[in-house]
Amino acid sequence: MIAVVIPAHNEVRRLGRCLSSVTEAARQAMQSGHQVEILVVLDRCTDGSGAVARRHGVHTLEVQAGNVGEARRAGAAWGIERGASWLACTDADSQVPPHWLVSQLACGTDVVCGTVHVQRWQPWHTAALRQLYLSRYQAREGHRHIHGANLGVSAQAYQRIGGFRPLAAHEDVQLVRDLEALGVPISWTARHSVATSSRRDSRAREGFGDYLAGLEAIL
Template sequence: MIGVVIPAHNEARRLGRCLKAMAAAAALAEQAGQAVAVLVVLDRCIDGSAQVCARHGVETIAVEAGSVGMARRIGAQVMLERGAQWIACTDADSQVPAHWLLSQLACTADVVCGTVHVARWQPWQRGALRQLYLSRYEAREGHRHIHGANLGICARAYARVGGFQPLAAHEDVQLVRDLEADGAHIVWTAKHSVATSSRIDSRAREGFGDYLASLA
């Protein structure tokens, strides 16, 4: 089974697009014979995120972690307890391509680190900020970007290093660094780039949104 974990903190505005894209990816994987379970970890949500998940028929678990690292950790543990052999992670403000899950598995690796691209730049971002971002981003095979919005991990490798740490930020980077130290086979690919938001009022501090804000 592939266990998909999506942390969310008050993401009702964007979560529907995320889940619609995820449904397409899950359907394609299931057509290829893979079992897929999707779990949204609602972390201190006080908006309509739970209702959005219900409309899309997606399972949720509510937590009071206040930490994206803990939210991912809890979600991954639930998936592992259900027998997931592969953990796929993305974010509630992102949309995966339809071949996302199958492309991760095709890498035959312990860890697959994918790229992201901005789905829609805001009008004020389309000039110098966009150009600066693109000049610094390596959307190619062998890149060294790490994004929680586009990450896949073999369950055995994940368990060996103790999984996501309960960090407020950079839990994805810490996990990959732990896996590197453990000798995991890591593939760095741009073959299944995930579309993400260009917002700078990000829910997780020190994440992608804060990076864009720093460039601005």
């Protein structure tokens, strides 16, 4: 069984598009014989994110962590308790391609680190910023980027290293580093890139939004 874990903090505007894409990816995986469960971890949500998730017919788990590492950890624990052998992670402001889950499993490794791409640049993002971003991003096989928006890991390997650490930022990077330290095989692939938001009001500090802001600052 595949468990898809999506942390969300007040994502009512973007969560629906995310879940539509994940539902399609789940449909393709189920056509290939896999069972898929989708979970939205509602972390201190005070908006209509829960209602959006329920309209899409997915599972929800409410937590009061205010911490993306704890939210992902809670979601992974939920999936493993339900018998998941594979954990797939994305973010509430992202949209996965239809072959996302099938492609992760086809890699044949215990960990799959995928790439992301900006779905739509905002008017305030200059051509210089876009050029700088693209010059620093390796959208190819063998890249070394780590994104919680496009990450897959076997439940067995995940449990070996104790799972996500309860970090407010870079919990995805730490997870992969812990797995690397154990010598767990990792696929670094660009075959199922995930579209992500280029918004400024990012929910996770030191995440993708802050990375873009940092690039703006050096121009």
